[in-house]
Amino acid sequence: MKLDARIPSGPLAEKWDKHRFDLKLVNPANKKKYHIIVVGTGLAGSSASASLAELGYNVKTFCLQDSPRRAHSIAAQGGINAAKNYPNDGDSIWRLFYDTIKGGDYRSREANVYRLAQISNHIIDHCVAQGIPFAREYGGLLANRSFGGAQVSRTFYARGQTGQQLLLGAYSSLSRQIATGRVRMFPRREMVNLVLVKGEAKGIVARNLITGAFELHEADAVILATGGYGNVFYLSTNAASCNVGAAFRAYKKGAMFANPCFSQIHPTCIPHTGEYQSKLTLMSESLRNDGRVWVPKKPGDTRPPEEIPEQERDYFLERRYPSFGNLVPRDVASRATKVECDSGKGVGPTGYAVYLDFRDAIKRDGREVIQRKYGNLFDMYKNITDADPYERPMMIYPATHYTMGGLWVDYNLMSTIPGLFVLGEANFSDHGANRLGASALMQGLADGYFVIPYTIGGYLADVTPSEVGTDHPAFEEAAKEAEARIKKLLSIKGGRTVSSFHRQLGEIMWEYCGMTRNESGLKKAIAMIQELREEFWENVIVPGSDWDYNLSLQKACRVADFLEFAELMARDALTRKESCGGHFREEFQTEEGEALRDDQNYCHVAAWEYQGEDKEPTLYTEPLVFENVQPSQRSYK
Secondary structure, eight states: OOOOOOOOOSOGGGHHHHHHHHSOOOOHHHHTTOEEEEEOOSHHHHHHHHHHHHHTOEEEEEOSSSSGGGSGGGGOOSOEEOOOOTTOSSOOHHHHHHHHHHHTTTOSOHHHHHHHHHHHHHHHHHHHHHTOOOOBOTTSOBOOBOOTTOSSOOEEOOTTOHHHHHHHHHHHHHHHHHHHTSEEEEOSEEEEEEEEETTEEEEEEEEETTTOOEEEEEOSEEEEOOOOOGGGGSSSSSOTTOOSHHHHHHHHTTOOEEOTTOEEEEEEEOOOOOTTOSOOOBOOGGGGGTOEEEEESSTTOOSOGGGSOGGGEEOHHHHHOTTTGGGSOHHHHHHHHHHHHHTTOOOTTTSOOEEEEOHHHHHHHOHHHHHHHHHHHHHHHHHHHSOOTTTSOEEEEEEEEEEOOEEOOOTTSBOSSTTEEEOGGGBOOSSTTSOOTTOHHHHHHIIIIIIHHHHHHHHHTTSOTTOOOTTSHHHHHHHHHHHHHHHHHHHOOOSBOHHHHHHHHHHHHHHHHSSSBOHHHHHHHHHHHHHHHHHHHHHBOOOSOSSSOOHHHHHHHHHHHHHHHHHHHHHHHHHOOSOBTTBOBTTSBOTTSOBOOOHHHHOEEEEEEOOOTTSOOEEEEEEOOOSSSOOOOOOOO
């Protein structure tokens, strides 16, 4: 099977404009006849729902939480990139495009990334018009700061609450459309199956999490904007409710899953301290603008940081990467941190942490300046650790944060299932093997506000509106599938909790498919996952019933998905015999310990097709063609 990315012809800078003109249109009167389902209410989902309703479509939006304001987009701290070049330091759309291609280790599509860079400036204008309180310079101009993987300041921010403020903007736009009646909001609903009619997406089965009732919803197109799968590692910076469920349901219905092994480890997180933890807390990458990362030069040095003199400190990122210093990309900083800790130089009770020190910045700029920039982040750190970052360095260590893999989509953001579109972190499209900081918010809003309103119209122009209703047999069949799965989980009555299985799976994934991977470890992981999955279906205990608010049942459904998805992830990592971005195979590295790509054999997107239970999926590849940027060894020295 050949994967057709539907990338427009012509010069790179003209592809998106040309494509928008070539797309078929739905006239305003006919838009009112079409129904669209949007699953997810983070930045991508809320912006898509608001934009499509504004155009006149009838939208049903499904929210896992009680309010869209609780979507995980709210947790994003540091900022959103755009090529405005306000600091006049040499930025441009081309440079943003180049940095993103390079940051992704040349494993993303040129056309998608250039479109993202083009749209970035419009996002800032749109959000300012919404009233987003971006930080401003003294004269009133929008402020910028630097992020990893760039040598210019292009990141717009609202202190450490950028995701929250952007989500409130999207939510206000969404609320306006709810008030008009063009959006119907369904809170506390979880998509439990996708409905296909003649191979096309025509609706979903949702479960009411309060009552347990199944609900059938038809549509002319379905949009998934359900985030990433980082919680496969159990401990991650993701909210506990983040899951792979909706994407995995689509995968099992025929949507290909692309690059599942591409997961990102964030270098700046509060370290893990004990088994009682169910998640980890992110400290924004923006802190590396002023904070200096270091460890003691002598292994096993347990002295407090204030007692270690300057000459006995190793600022290892500045030493290894003099050009970028502490602002190297996340994958590079994370691996460098792991190397130092593995050599015995780590600090803290576990030895798996390094210092992020603001002493020099406070001495240079004053405490008030640092407080204005990072005050709420410093407060968060103190509340969690009971240590004051103004007085002594933060302790940080890498943790799972974002996933670059996702459902395969073409240039129109449509999956291999016609009528099923995928936005934001749920698709694979823009970040390659590593996401640069401050580009997730950019992609989510670009997809929702500026891409899907055009591309979904190109699809709907050839679709007869409201052709299929919930009385079609496919809906009943999909509901029975979902119900049978839940009944099976409740009937097991075993002796182990869902959380114990999830924790064990996370330990396997972190050990063998985490920051580093190797062939023997991945093969071992696959066997261990299969054994754990078998035990899960024989020995899990899920208390309660399926007709009320049952949090244990919700977790069980999600962990069941992770136990299958984890094997796909490890299999993808095993098949990709190279190192690139966040995928670091120990067998493939340079003499200096950096990622070593194999462009001759692996310059492609790996897309997996489901073949049935207990059967190996089929691998298809989409070759990546670089016409404007030639892949080279990624260096930040």
